[in-house]
Amino acid sequence: MTLPMGFHRFLFAVLLLVFGGTALAESRAELAAKRVKPALVAALAEKKLDYGNPVFIRIFKAEKVLEIWVSKKDQYVLFHTYPICTYSGRLGPKIREGDNQAPEGFYRVGLSQLNPQSNYHLAFNLGYPNAYDRANGRTGNFLMVHGNCVSIGCYAMGDAAIEEIYTLMDAALRSGQKSIDVHVFPFRFDNTKIVWQNAEWQAFWSDLKTGFDAFNRSKTPPAISVVNKRYRITPN
Numbered sequence: 001m002t003l004p005m006g007f008h009r010f011l012f013a014v015l016l017l018v019f020g021g022t023a024l025a026e027s028r029a030e031l032a033a034k035r036v037k038p039a040l041v042a043a044l045a046e047k048k049l050d051y052g053n054p055v056f057i058r059i060f061k062a063e064k065v066l067e068i069w070v071s072k073k074d075q076y077v078l079f080h081t082y083p084i085c086t087y088s089g090r091l092g093p094k095i096r097e098g099d100n101q102a103p104e105g106f107y108r109v110g111l112s113q114l115n116p117q118s119n120y121h122l123a124f125n126l127g128y129p130n131a132y133d134r135a136n137g138r139t140g141n142f143l144m145v146h147g148n149c150v151s152i153g154c155y156a157m158g159d160a161a162i163e164e165i166y167t168l169m170d171a172a173l174r175s176g177q178k179s180i181d182v183h184v185f186p187f188r189f190d191n192t193k194i195v196w197q198n199a200e201w202q203a204f205w206s207d208l209k210t211g212f213d214a215f216n217r218s219k220t221p222p223a224i225s226v227v228n229k230r231y232r233i234t235p236n
Helices: 007-046 131-135 159-174 202-218
Strands: 055-060 065-072 075-083 105-109 123-125 144-146 180-185 223-227 230-234
Touching: 007 075, 007 159, 055 159, 065 159, 075 159, 105 131, 105 202, 123 159, 131 223, 144 159, 159 180, 180 202, 202 230
Parallel strands: 055 180
Antiparallel strands: 055 065, 065 075, 105 180, 123 144, 223 230
16 A cells, blocks of 8 residues: 555654653653762762652741651651742642642652653642542642742742752652652741641641651651541551
């Protein structure tokens, strides 16, 4: 059978779009890893930590910081604190689609939630809405931690920071960590300058504080479940 004139060019263009686009997206993450891995390996070694070890992340809105912790034997060690470039909304959880709020709560991130094709350089999906959010009728999706410095319900870290964070997460997940706990807080609950006991979200924040305190005591992320529309925290 003779193929129509120009069909081969059309087929080549389609294949380039499908497979070339994927390769380009993969190379973005790979190129980022090549840039940042040597310095990360050296910085980890200074704290006697290994590249590819499990990681744990905490985000604090009021302080505008993201902490990344790395596993060392049975506990986690604080590796680095990154400034958050910007986030949208105010203190308090995300409630509904379009409210421009950045989420608060306990989330988990698996390998499939890493996004090397983000419009904001590199990103990972927090997993909102989680079981708690769904139980409480909260709506929205695709809430990310990403590069650049613009946000509509996300946490924007800037490109340099997200390259390091993404690379550490990708290495941990590809080395066997099934999912990464990401705890997102309105503020540090040991910050005595913030008075929140009579705030709108006192009950919700009290549950978050239980998780915050549990990790601070053991330096191991607690087990999180949802019972009667509230978080249940079981220390490890």
